[in-house]
Amino acid sequence: MIKTLEQLLEGVVGGILTQLNRLLPPLIVAVFLFAVFVLLAVLVRWILTKAVKGARMDRFLKDMGLSNMLVDQGDVHTTPMVAGAAYWLILIIGALIGLSLFNTQLTSRMVESAVFMLPKIVTAGLILLAGAWLAQFLSRSVLVWTHNEDLPGPRRWAAATKVMVMFVAVVAATEILGFAPHVFFAAFVILGSGLVLAASLAIGLGGRDAIRRYLDSRAAEKHAEEDEKSLWNHL
Amino acid sequence: MAVIQNIKQIQSMPAEARAAVDEIRRADIVVGIPSYNNSKSIGHVVQAAHAGLAKYFPRHNGIIINSDGGSKDGTPEVVTRTPIQDAQLLMLSTPMKPVHRLSFPYHGIPGKGSAFRMIFQMASLLDARACVVVDSDLRSITPEWFDLLIRPVLDGGFDFVAPYYHRHKYDGTITNSIVYPLTRCLYGQRLRQPIGGDFGMSQALLNRYLERDDWETDVARFGIDIWMTTIAVAEGFKVCQSFLGAKLHDAKDPGADLSAMLQQVTSSVFMLMREYENTWRSRTGSEPAALFGFRYDVGLDPINVNLDRMLSAFRKGAEDLGEVWKLALRPDTLAAIMALAKSARAPAFHLDDELWVKIIYELACTARGSRLERTTLLKSIAPLYLGRVASFVVESADMGAAQVEQRIEKLCLTFEDLKPYLIGIWFGEPANPPATPRTPAPAAELPEQLEV
Numbered sequence: 001m002i003k004t005l006e007q008l009l010e011g012v013v014g015g016i017l018t019q020l021n022r023l024l025p026p027l028i029v030a031v032f033l034f035a036v037f038v039l040l041a042v043l044v045r046w047i048l049t050k051a052v053k054g055a056r057m058d059r060f061l062k063d064m065g066l067s068n069m070l071v072d073q074g075d076v077h078t079t080p081m082v083a084g085a086a087y088w089l090i091l092i093i094g095a096l097i098g099l100s101l102f103n104t105q106l107t108s109r110m111v112e113s114a115v116f117m118l119p120k121i122v123t124a125g126l127i128l129l130a131g132a133w134l135a136q137f138l139s140r141s142v143l144v145w146t147h148n149e150d151l152p153g154p155r156r157w158a159a160a161t162k163v164m165v166m167f168v169a170v171v172a173a174t175e176i177l178g179f180a181p182h183v184f185f186a187a188f189v190i191l192g193s194g195l196v197l198a199a200s201l202a203i204g205l206g207g208r209d210a211i212r213r214y215l216d217s218r219a220a221e222k223h224a225e226e227d228e229k230s231l232w233n234h235l
Numbered sequence: 236m237a238v239i240q241n242i243k244q245i246q247s248m249p250a251e252a253r254a255a256v257d258e259i260r261r262a263d264i265v266v267g268i269p270s271y272n273n274s275k276s277i278g279h280v281v282q283a284a285h286a287g288l289a290k291y292f293p294r295h296n297g298i299i300i301n302s303d304g305g306s307k308d309g310t311p312e313v314v315t316r317t318p319i320q321d322a323q324l325l326m327l328s329t330p331m332k333p334v335h336r337l338s339f340p341y342h343g344i345p346g347k348g349s350a351f352r353m354i355f356q357m358a359s360l361l362d363a364r365a366c367v368v369v370d371s372d373l374r375s376i377t378p379e380w381f382d383l384l385i386r387p388v389l390d391g392g393f394d395f396v397a398p399y400y401h402r403h404k405y406d407g408t409i410t411n412s413i414v415y416p417l418t419r420c421l422y423g424q425r426l427r428q429p430i431g432g433d434f435g436m437s438q439a440l441l442n443r444y445l446e447r448d449d450w451e452t453d454v455a456r457f458g459i460d461i462w463m464t465t466i467a468v469a470e471g472f473k474v475c476q477s478f479l480g481a482k483l484h485d486a487k488d489p490g491a492d493l494s495a496m497l498q499q500v501t502s503s504v505f506m507l508m509r510e511y512e513n514t515w516r517s518r519t520g521s522e523p524a525a526l527f528g529f530r531y532d533v534g535l536d537p538i539n540v541n542l543d544r545m546l547s548a549f550r551k552g553a554e555d556l557g558e559v560w561k562l563a564l565r566p567d568t569l570a571a572i573m574a575l576a577k578s579a580r581a582p583a584f585h586l587d588d589e590l591w592v593k594i595i596y597e598l599a600c601t602a603r604g605s606r607l608e609r610t611t612l613l614k615s616i617a618p619l620y621l622g623r624v625a626s627f628v629v630e631s632a633d634m635g636a637a638q639v640e641q642r643i644e645k646l647c648l649t650f651e652d653l654k655p656y657l658i659g660i661w662f663g664e665p666a667n668p669p670a671t672p673r674t675p676a677p678a679a680e681l682p683e684q685l686e687v
Contacts, residue, residue, distance in 0.1 A: 137608065137611075140558065140559050140562075140608070140611050141611050143555065143556065143558065143559060144556065144559060144611050144614050144615045145614075147551070147552070147555045147556055147615070148494050148614060148617070154555045155555060155558075158558075
């Protein structure tokens with residue numbers, strides 16, 4: 001009985017030792033390599049933070065209105081962002097190289113997937129970023145325009161614009177990633193069709209009255225504006 | 236260089252204008268009148284210009300050029316066919332040189348700036364010693380205006396003559412609340428009507444305008460006036476003012492809306508702030524500009540104001556546009572506006588000077604940065620401006636002209652006192668605490684500025 005148990009334990013321990021013998025060297029090398037990459041990442045981040053001013057890039061982001069998208073007041077500093085991105089990129093590369101050292105089927109597949117997906121993830125991220133910028137820019141333009149034109153509910157118009165543009169960006173991003181593309185595309189088509197149908201019904205059923213009320217109120221306001229007109233015309 | 240510049244100017248001018256320049260060859264004085272559907276009023280302006288040239292400059296070659304934006308009401312025909320009877324009109328006996336009258340449609344972006352550009356190009360090619368531009372809708376213009384706008388250039392060595400008018404207290408509110416105080420504070424010259432629209436210029440300044448490459452911006456529209464004034468004061472040209480009496484004019488294009496006008500004017504101001512940042516950074520205080528002309532009191536057109544509508548626009552703006560204002564205004568400034576909007580009711584409404592100055596400075600800083608969002612931002616500021624005008628209307632309800640002028644002077648001093656704040660947020664430097672607020676001297680103690 002004891003002998004059988006010993007044999008079993010020996011088998012298990014042997015298996016573990018075999019696995020350790022096989023995996024420990026690459027694990028040690030991987031940990032060492034990852035530590036080197038961590039140091040490298042910290043070093044690169046420090047160098048970028050200290051050496052690169054990034055003032056031109058800051059100004060470019062501000063000129064393009066991208067700063068305002070990221071921070072309300074638009075005081076974005078590019079250098080820490082670039083340094084942070086470089087830091088994480090180096091860490092990811094270190095982790096992938098470390099994983100590839102194990103040379104198992106699982107790790108190979110993980111590394112392959114990551115390398116294969118990375119460009120797609122970056123592209124999808126850029127699409128989402130561009131979509132967010134465009135959505136914000138267009139929604140603000142719509143907000144100001146509808147307000148200046150005295151249309152009802154400027155904020156609702158702006159919110160609808162933002163949602164629509166972001167939805168298009170999400171559909172495009174999922175298409176790139178291959179993540180349930182048909183579901184998102186179908187949702188987009190259904191939503192778009194629904195909106196058109198709702199708008200048609202709204203205009204058909206209530207539009208005439210609403211437009212009549214709107215025109216009546218405009219006519220009344222115009223009469224009141226006549227007296228005030230002179231103020232607008234004297235800069 | 237001058238040859239290249241001339242070639243560029245000739246290329247961008249309409250063919251008929253080029254032909255006229257070739258035929259006339261030279262002129263001493265060019266009077267420019269931009270127009271668009273001004274057939275009812277432009278005849279009077281042309282008559283005044285013709286009489287002014289005949290009476291005050293009989294020995295100079297003068298040309299009146301109408302730069303038209305494609306009027307449908309026969310404005311160019313009125314310009315060329317308005318009868319002039321100088322001898323009877325002015326009781327002249329001395330012979331005088333003939334005054335040419337020309338009218339051409341300008342090319343490019345429709346707007347006052349594009350109209351001026353063609354006039355300047357023609358004046359430059361004709362080697363004119365002085366050029367004067369006047370609005371085509373003026374009802375109070377007289378021949379004396381041309382003497383007052385041209386003589387400082389021809390005989391006084393000035394490069395830029397700005398107008399100085401008597402205006403109703405509610406007239407010129409963009410001038411009084413934004414453009415005059417800001418320009419004065421930035422560049423240190425007290426030109427009271429920087430966007431008056433009626434200016435005299437020397438040949439040197441004219442050529443400087445034509446050298447520039449920003450004609451296709453808001454300068455092509457209502458931004459032209461402040462652009463001309465700012466370049467003159469920022470680049471050290473010799474500037475002065477001439478007292479022209481009252482400014483009475485027809486209503487401008489009814490299709491043009493307030494927010495577009497405000498946007499074009501402020502866009503030009505802020506664009507030039509960026510260009511001349513090193514100039515205004517080093518200038519402190521302000522000094523009066525020389526003032527020519529005999530000053531007298533005049534009757535003025537009444538201006539009707541609907542205070543409730545302005546306050547309602549301010550409240551609605553705060554309700555709708557906070558998201559856009561947030562891009563430009565600091566949190567404490569925005570919070571102050573929002574708090575004010577909540578209780579914006581007629582008799583007690585007050586948007587104080589310091590808050591208003593901070594709003595303008597913070598808008599300027601943001602408009603300098605975000606090129607794409609500048610238009611959106613500047614189109615959103617009409618409610619803020621209306622709030623400020625409403626506050627001024629409440630405050631000045633019982634004020635006379637002298638008191639109103641003192642009130643504007645107080646605002647100007649606040650702009651000047653808070654200039655360190657502007658420098659701080661513009662250049663990212665720590666701002667020095669503003670000096671103790673100054674109060675303007677009482678009207679009776681203001682120095683007499685008349686020189687003629």
